[in-house]
Amino acid sequence: MLLRNMLLQRAVDTRGFQLNRQGKIGIAMGSEGHEAVQAGVGMAFVRGKDLLYPYYRNTGIVLACGFSLADLFRSQFARATDTTGGRSIINHITAKSKGIASISSIIASQCTHAVGAAFALKYRRESDRAVLCTFGEGATSEGEWHEAVNFAAIHRVPVIFVCENNQWAISTPASKQMANPSVAERAPGYGFEGVRVDGFDPVAVYAAVRRAREKAVGGGGPTLVEATCYRFLSHTTDDDERTYRTREEVAQERMKDPVPRFERRLVEQGVLSAEHIETMRAEIARLVNETTDAVEDEPLPAPETLYTQVYAGPTEPWA
Numbered sequence: 001m002l003l004r005n006m007l008l009q010r011a012v013d014t015r016g017f018q019l020n021r022q023g024k025i026g027i028a029m030g031s032e033g034h035e036a037v038q039a040g041v042g043m044a045f046v047r048g049k050d051l052l053y054p055y056y057r058n059t060g061i062v063l064a065c066g067f068s069l070a071d072l073f074r075s076q077f078a079r080a081t082d083t084t085g086g087r088s089i090i091n092h093i094t095a096k097s098k099g100i101a102s103i104s105s106i107i108a109s110q111c112t113h114a115v116g117a118a119f120a121l122k123y124r125r126e127s128d129r130a131v132l133c134t135f136g137e138g139a140t141s142e143g144e145w146h147e148a149v150n151f152a153a154i155h156r157v158p159v160i161f162v163c164e165n166n167q168w169a170i171s172t173p174a175s176k177q178m179a180n181p182s183v184a185e186r187a188p189g190y191g192f193e194g195v196r197v198d199g200f201d202p203v204a205v206y207a208a209v210r211r212a213r214e215k216a217v218g219g220g221g222p223t224l225v226e227a228t229c230y231r232f233l234s235h236t237t238d239d240d241e242r243t244y245r246t247r248e249e250v251a252q253e254r255m256k257d258p259v260p261r262f263e264r265r266l267v268e269q270g271v272l273s274a275e276h277i278e279t280m281r282a283e284i285a286r287l288v289n290e291t292t293d294a295v296e297d298e299p300l301p302a303p304e305t306l307y308t309q310v311y312a313g314p315t316e317p318w319a
């Protein structure tokens with residue numbers, strides 16, 4: 001399940017970059033390098049109970065939490081069938097029925113929302129539910145992030161903060177975001193627990209988030225899980241990471257690529273055979289190809305719907 005999610009994530013992201021370069025979608029975002037973090041977080045999410053407040057780089061998490069592959073491509077292609085009616089920038093999906101909150105482009109805004117939702121769960125005594133909130137390390141420089149973690153700590157709400165620390169916030173390195181390179185160490189300053197895990201190890205991430213969830217539903221309050229990883233691709237297809245990172249740095253990090261690393265581990269430990277993994281990869285490639293083709297054929301939003309869900313009342317604001 002973890003490996004399948006990781007392979008699917010990579011296949012979807014690769015497809016997004018291809019579609020952008022073919023001129024079929026406006027922009028694509030990659031989570032390459034985040035596969036292990038996201039598979040681990042997604043597996044710790046309890047469907048039907050938990051709430052997810054994700055951010056735009058969460059292909060793997062939303063898929064693991066039950067968001068459909070077709071809906072993800074509908075977002076990429078901005079089709080009328082997309083969960084936002086083709087209105088949002090790609091990956092800014094919404095799925096209330098799955099407990100997935102709308103993704104906002106405003107960095108860290110989901111953190112205060114997540115804490116509010118966790119406060120509501122506690123207030124309503126829905127004690128077997130928790131909230132997962134994800135963000136990058138750049139988000140931790142936002143005032144909203146600090147307000148969120150402080151409030152969560154004071155009220156001991158059932159929220160798990162997961163920082164996907166990939167070292168870069170577009171062109172800003174982590175060293176220009178924080179003097180103390182550990183995001184996890186910020187948590188004790190607010191009065192709650194922070195843990196740092198190897199974000200290239202999906203099992204370690206799963207174990208840390210799962211434990212934090214158990215603590216949260218047991219009334220133990222929030223945890224900040226920092227998963228260290230790396231963004232292998234540009235921030236988006238609109239960005240060129242070669243302008244701010246050395247090739248040596250990227251090559252060095254590539255050697256830790258979580259996908260082949262986890263594949264090797266599963267084979268070495270006798271969990272899966274190399275043939276089994278190849279079959280899984282082929283099946284995912286087929287699924288991604290079929291879904292891409294099917295969604296591409298779906299209609300774009302009709303021009304006359306441009307103002308629907310934008311203004312209340314008549315949909316011709318010029319009238």
Ligand SMILES: Cc1ncc(C[n+]2csc(CCOP(=O)(O)OP(=O)(O)O)c2C)c(N)n1
Pocket residue numbers: 057105106107135136137138139140164166168169170231235
């Ligand atoms: C409040 C706000 N400031 C700036 C931006 C522009 N912006 C978009 S993504 C991004 C980088 C965020 O980096 P990080 O939180 O580390 O996540 P990553 O993209 O690396 O996964 C920035 C600065 C924004 N969307 N919102």
